[in-house]
Amino acid sequence: MKAIAYTRRGGPDVLELVERPIPEPGPGEVRVRVRVSGVNPTDWKARGGGPTDWKGAAPGQTLPAPQVPHQDGAGLVDAVGEGVDQGLLGRRVWIWEAAWMRPDGTAQEYVVLPAPQAVPLPDHASYDLGACLGIPGFTAHRALTLPGSGPDRLGPGTWAGRTVLVAGGAGAVGNAAIQLARWSGATVITTVSSPEKARLARAAGAEHVVDYRAEDAASAIRAVAPRGVDLVVEVAPAVNAELDQAVLAFGGTVVYYSNDGGNTLTLPVFDQFIAGARWQGLLVYAVPPKAKAQAVADLTAAVEAGALRVGEAAGLPLHRYPLEKTAEAQRAVQDGTIGRVLVDVGEF
Template identity: 45%
Template sequence: MKAITYRAFGAARDVLQVEDLESPTPGPGEVLVDVAFSGVNPSDVKARAGARPGVTKPPYPVIVPHSDGSGVISAVGDGVPEGRIGERVWIWNGQWQRPFGTAAEQIALRSEQAVRLPDSVSLETGAVLGIPGLTACHTVFSGDDIAGQTVLVQGGAGTVGYLAVQLVKWGGARVIATAGSGSLNRVRSAGADIALDYTTPDLAEQILDANNGQPVHRIVEVEFGRNAETDAAVITENGRINAYGSAKATTPPLPFYPLMFKSVTLEMVLIYLQPPEIRNQTIAQLTCALKEGALDCPIQSVYDLSNTAAAHEEVEAGGRTGAVLIRTGS
């Protein structure tokens, strides 16, 4: 089978290559997926570039990148029902703590990591669900019921934030979303009741004004370090902040007492490490939203397997309005 590989950290065009590898065989409890699309996420390009703290060399001699993908099950290992053959699926954690991910024509992995895709949902959308979809769903619904509440989505124009805005509306809550000035209409189109420019100096006051002077119940946070003071000012007592990123301030000071004296719950979300019972619940919620047509997952670009380096470069450039995919099948 053809696959994208790398053996050293570096620039995409320097280290990524197309290689012929032996097709995998599903072991006990595993399925073999003929991959149709592989999703390229910021975590994938950071891993290839060697940008993860404390990691100085690749953890495996040969790596096939990317954790997200979609395709069709073509074979099963012992203990997996043969009825799964032919099933359209989406993949999570394809290259998490293992060498071979979804940037290949086939992947063998545990049966539960290949989730049945609703008939109404495209394989392209399936390749967006592993990291962006599960992250958005968990940050929106982890904790208490959001129905009737007000949720602030910081960075609502990003891939995760855009999905989160839609999921908040589907969950029956009011949405205030922040974005850059050029992306405010984008978050409104996702369903935001109020869209605010996150660069404005009085953002906290604007958020409270937009909620009739009342603090918000929950915050879905893409840049915790940069926004911690604002979040502490606008969150309600016993509120919740679910943070999935802090790239612009990786070791931020924490406004501990402003948060403590509101008894705020702060959850750091790393979707790769969800316990099975929580992951299953998140998958069930995400599947329900998909079946009910509540989610639009924009695709910005689709590259051929041989042009994976360009896909990595597009993700690294930032400013995307949709997912970047690799077409791995014929």
């Protein structure tokens, strides 16, 4: 079978198209014939030996074994191991965290992984949608359900009467957060940096879109939410800290999942504790197993209900690359391409 692999840390040039034997599933595992592989920022960061590299390897360092990249994907179960429900055979599935603490991601024609990490897709859902659910969906779900900031589960009415601010509503996580929050009944405000991104955020379902380069963002947000917002889903805490403080409701929470724009967050302590504010970091890979299981159930339910969509009409343009051009796909994500980058692995 064809696969993309790398044996040392570095730039996109370390990715190679190779031939590998088709793997066999062991006990508790399934084998998925991969149709589409989804690319995330952590994929190129891990390849480069950055802080998301779980092996702690530096750029240029040789790995103990070849690594196939990409956490997310979608395909068809074509073999199951001992102890796995035979009913999964032939099922269309979406894949999550395939390459976390494992050498085998979804950038290959067949991948073997634990059965719970291959989730049946609703009949109407495309492989493209399935390949977009994993990391962005899990991140958005956890931001909206962290203890102390939101409900335990997402679904109609669970966020009713509350307001969510999504920073960067045109990004993959921002798009998922907007759609999930709207499905759950929240009033959703988002910030963007251009008219084109504003168009995408509205397509995702944001009710109020603020272009922070064209207007006073704090005033615009407070006009919509006079008492403040209950939750900020934040992609750039270092640069947005002042804005977030200005619009956060008493007892509100800022959940930050990235460090776009800078790595140093400065907060006035007194202002935070008198406001009862909470600042919570979120690393999706460290989410507890129970919360991941809840995310799987809720994301699948959202797809079933038609509340999670992808494509231009849903505010998430798709950019496609063939398997042999995976290096270009990762470079596109690294360069900040707006939307979701997908790798077409196989046709069936």
